[in-house]
Amino acid sequence: MTGVYEELIKMKDLGKSCMMVTVIEKTGNTPVTVGKKMIVGEDDYAFGTVGGGALEHYAVEKCKELLKKQQSLLEKYILKEGEVVQQGKVLPMACGGSVSLFYEYIGVKAYVYIFGAGHVGKALINVLKDLNFYITVIDDRIDAVNTINEADCIVHSSYAEYIETEGLQHNSFVIVCTPSHKHDYNVINKILELKLRPKYIGMLCSIVKLENFLQKTYEKFGKDIDLSNLYSPIGLDIGGGSPKEIAISITAEILAISYNKEGHNHLRKNQLIDGLKR
Helix, strand or coil, X not given: CHHXXXXXXXXXXXXXXXXXXXXXXXXXXXXXXXCCEEXXXXXXXXXXXXXXXXXXXXXXXXXXXXXXXXXXXXEEEECCCCCCCCCCEECCXXXXXXXXXXXXXXXXXXXXXEECCCHHHHHHHHHHCCXXXXXXXXXXXXXXXXXXXXXXXXXXXXXXXXXXXXXXXXXXXXXXXXXXHHHHHHHHHHHHHCCCCCCEEEECCCHHHHHHHHHHHHHHHCCCXXXXXXECCCCECCCXXXXXXXXXXXXXXXXXXXXXXXXXXXXXXXXXXXXXXX
C-alpha cells in the first residue's frame, strides 16, 4: 500500500489532481479486500487496484466523471449480474457479494498562472497560497524569479514562449502583470493565437492601456474574436491601490468566478471591450 501513497505525493508535487478510490466495506464473495486503494488521474492514468474486472472498470470510468466535477462520492455495488436491488448498483460479475467504494477527490481548486513577478505578482502569491490553487509564476527577469519562494512552480522564461512550449491548463486563471505593455499584449495574443481557453484572463492596466490593447487585438484577430473571459481592468472594485489591496481584489474576483457568483462590481469595462467591436 506504500506505493499508492508515494504515487499520490508525486502527483501532488506535479500539481496533478486525481481520485483516490478505497474499498471501505465488503460482504460475501468479492475479488478485493477492505482497504485496497486505487489512484486514477487524467489521461486514463491508474495506479493500484480495487479488484479488477467489471468493478474496477466501472470505478475508473466513475473517477473520470468525478474528476471533472471535483467531487467525492460513496457508492455500493452488488457483484451479481441479473440481480435487481434497491441498495446498490449491480455490476456484471459472478462473485455474488457486495463492495462499497469511497471516491475521494484530491487536487487543487484550479490552476493559476501569474505572468510577472513584480510587486503585484508577489502580493498575489501570498494571498492565493493558502486557497488550494496551484500557482505558476513566469518571469523573464532572473532577479525577480529568485525572490519568489511560495509559488508551486517558478519559471524563468520569456512570457509568450512559456505558453508556446508548455500551454495552459483548461479552465485555468491567468493574471497578466508583466513589467511592460508589450509583454502583456504578447501573453494574451499568444493565448488567442493558440486558441487556448482559460476560464479567466485578467490584465493589470489603465483604461488608456486597455483601449490600446483592444484596438491592436481587433486589428490582429478581427472583431469576432471572443474576449468574454478577459477581465480588464482586473479585480473587484473594493477600493485601495497598494499591491496587497490589488492582490486581494484580484483574488476576490477569481473566487467569485470560480464559484459562479454574480452581482459583484467588477472593474472590467464591458462597454469598452464590446464597444470597440463596432
